[in-house]
Amino acid sequence: MNKLLHKRRDFIERSLLSALAFLKDATLSEECANRKGFLQSQDPRFKTISFLAFLVTAVSLKSAVSIGTLYGLCLLLAVFSRIPLKHFLTRTLLFIPLFSLCIVLPALFSIVTPGEPVWTFHVLGINGIITRPGVDGAILFVVRIATSVSLVVLLSLTTRHSELLKVLRIFGVPQLFVLTLSMCYRYLYLFATMVENIFTAVKSRVGVVSHHRHGQKVVAWNIANTWNRTTHISEEVYLAMLSRGYTGEPRHLSAFHATPKEWFWLLCAVIICAGLLYKGDTL
Amino acid sequence: MSDLIYEVKDVHFSWPGKFPALCGVDMTIRSGEKIAVIGANGTGKSTLLHLLDGLIFPHHGHVTAFGERLLEHSLFDEQAAHRFRRRVGLVFQNADIQLFCPSVREDIAFGPLQFGVTEEEVNRRIREVAQVLDIHHLLDRVPHQLSIGEKKRVAIASVLAIDPDVYLFDEPTAGLDPLTVRHIIDFMVNANRQGKTIITATHDLHIIGEIADTVYVFGRNKRIVRGGSAESVLNDRALLESNNLIHIHRHHHDGKEHVHQHLPLEQHD
Ligand SMILES: Nc1ncnc2c1ncn2[C@@H]1O[C@H](COP(=O)(O)OP(=O)(O)OP(=O)(O)O)[C@@H](O)[C@H]1O
Ligand SMILES: [Mg+2]
Numbered sequence: 284m285n286k287l288l289h290k291r292r293d294f295i296e297r298s299l300l301s302a303l304a305f306l307k308d309a310t311l312s313e314e315c316a317n318r319k320g321f322l323q324s325q326d327p328r329f330k331t332i333s334f335l336a337f338l339v340t341a342v343s344l345k346s347a348v349s350i351g352t353l354y355g356l357c358l359l360l361a362v363f364s365r366i367p368l369k370h371f372l373t374r375t376l377l378f379i380p381l382f383s384l385c386i387v388l389p390a391l392f393s394i395v396t397p398g399e400p401v402w403t404f405h406v407l408g409i410n411g412i413i414t415r416p417g418v419d420g421a422i423l424f425v426v427r428i429a430t431s432v433s434l435v436v437l438l439s440l441t442t443r444h445s446e447l448l449k450v451l452r453i454f455g456v457p458q459l460f461v462l463t464l465s466m467c468y469r470y471l472y473l474f475a476t477m478v479e480n481i482f483t484a485v486k487s488r489v490g491v492v493s494h495h496r497h498g499q500k501v502v503a504w505n506i507a508n509t510w511n512r513t514t515h516i517s518e519e520v521y522l523a524m525l526s527r528g529y530t531g532e533p534r535h536l537s538a539f540h541a542t543p544k545e546w547f548w549l550l551c552a553v554i555i556c557a558g559l560l561y562k563g564d565t566l
Numbered sequence: 567m568s569d570l571i572y573e574v575k576d577v578h579f580s581w582p583g584k585f586p587a588l589c590g591v592d593m594t595i596r597s598g599e600k601i602a603v604i605g606a607n608g609t610g611k612s613t614l615l616h617l618l619d620g621l622i623f624p625h626h627g628h629v630t631a632f633g634e635r636l637l638e639h640s641l642f643d644e645q646a647a648h649r650f651r652r653r654v655g656l657v658f659q660n661a662d663i664q665l666f667c668p669s670v671r672e673d674i675a676f677g678p679l680q681f682g683v684t685e686e687e688v689n690r691r692i693r694e695v696a697q698v699l700d701i702h703h704l705l706d707r708v709p710h711q712l713s714i715g716e717k718k719r720v721a722i723a724s725v726l727a728i729d730p731d732v733y734l735f736d737e738p739t740a741g742l743d744p745l746t747v748r749h750i751i752d753f754m755v756n757a758n759r760q761g762k763t764i765i766t767a768t769h770d771l772h773i774i775g776e777i778a779d780t781v782y783v784f785g786r787n788k789r790i791v792r793g794g795s796a797e798s799v800l801n802d803r804a805l806l807e808s809n810n811l812i813h814i815h816r817h818h819h820d821g822k823e824h825v826h827q828h829l830p831l832e833q834h835d
Pocket of ligand 2: 613
């Protein structure tokens with residue numbers, strides 16, 4: 284019995300750690316952004332603009348086929364950017380059902396979406412009627428979500444966080460906001476690492492996380508401690524900035540270079556979007 | 567005297583919450599000198615370097631730098647602040663704090679950009695310091711994901727890019743592997759040969775012979791208990807022992823116990 288408990292705890296711990304590793308990898312790793320592929324070589328500003336255009340197109344289109352075309356394009360770009368398709372698909376498709384199911388499922392039925400019935404069934408004395416417009420709407424919704432999510436994921440996969448933040452700055456997002464975002468990102472990383480460390484530290488001292496009450500205490504104490512440390516660190520970081528000449532408005536490198544290739548890519552993106560928006564809904 | 571860089575006179579400083587960190591420190595530092603400040607943990611070495619860098623200011627006594635009083639309000643003026651900060655560079659004890667930009671490249675560029683150096687020149691400096699500190703391969707990495715030794719080198723690079731006259735090093739070699747330590751000491755010695763003043767806080771007595779001509783020993787009373795040539799201080803075993811800088815070692819060899827003094831990290835015979 285004890286052994287069983289132990290096993291279970293071990294299992295929870297291991298899956299927790301691997302979930303954390305996945306999170307860290309999914310949101311914080313820059314491995315894909317450092318590969319040499321098509322999108323990685325694009326100027327971040329142009330890339331962001333073109334992806335915004337795709338996104339707006341995907342949201343405005345009303346035909347599943349033309350949104351599907353955009354999705355195909357997105358997958359193609361992923362391939363040319365040397366992102367393993369399996370990796371990309373698991374990331375995007377995994378949590379789409381979560382998003383859409385609770386919205387799509389009710390919409391299938393005649394009560395919510397009236398129309399020509401496609402399929403009628405009878406369960407537990409309830410008559411269920413799935414309608415044609417219901418099915419169409421559901422497909423459109425799912426395709427649209429899948430495409431939008433894939434576009435956003437692809438952009439973030441192929442661009443370094445620091446560059447994305449810089450693009451925000453260039454598009455006129457206030458400095459304070461960008462700085463806060465970048466701090467958040469840093470603390471997210473710090474936090475993930477900390478949780479990992481707590482596990483290892485507690486384990487090395489006690490053997491296992493002895494009792495969940497004890498575990499809770501350790502975690503709570505660590506969070507409080509991190510908070511204190513954080514405020515202390517931000518004061519010291521300010522001193523470090525002062526030491527190197529900061530007097531209020533930080534100046535940064537503007538390391539982006541636009542070449543004809545970039546303009547060509549933007550032109551292509553605009554043509555694709557315009558074409559889809561013009562003709563797409565008749566497909 | 568024209569080559570006088572720092573004059574520290576009867577300086578007292580307490581951190582908020584009444585933690586006294588310095589209680590009456592006097593010091594004179596001339597251009598081109600190699601100075602080391604040694605002392606046990608918590609004796610105020612880092613506090614002194616912060617004072618010399620104009621980040622905190624004494625509650626009592628004063629610090630004169632380059633012939634001018636170092637005062638908080640005189641550094642409010644952007645021009646005056648830049649004039650001072652361009653000449654003094656501090657390598658913080660904790661590299662995590664020193665590196666706050668999203669990429670190594672930007673961290674190195676931060677200082678020069680604040681001083682209005684052109685981008686072309688900044689890029690040239692980045693290439694140059696990357697060469698000197700051998701961090702070419704790290705330029706596009708995120709600083710907080712580097713190893714401790716890599717961070718230290720990037721932190722030094724970010725100060726080197728400013729090209730100050732005075733370098734303040736806070737524990738430059740703590741926790742680094744022997745090769746990296748060698749590399750950093752060579753860098754410091756080289757900088758000094760080129761006429762830079764270097765002031766180092768450390769408790770690693772092994773590097774002192776190379777990086778200091780003059781050594782100040784900080785005691786637990788947060789004052790200087792002794793200042794003198796590196797040689798005379800290093801040979802004063804009683805002084806070092808009473809200030810926690812060397813310790814008595816007791817250990818077993820082949821079943822026999824023996825006791826002897828040695829420097830931290832010194833090889834046993
Ligand atoms: N930010 C701070 N807030 C409050 N007290 C501080 C702060 N920094 C240092 N102190 C206190 O000031 C004293 C001197 O600290 P300092 O960091 O200067 O010592 P140090 O000689 O550099 O030690 P170490 O060898 O550990 O780096 C210590 O007693 C410390 O507790
Ligand atoms: Mg210190």
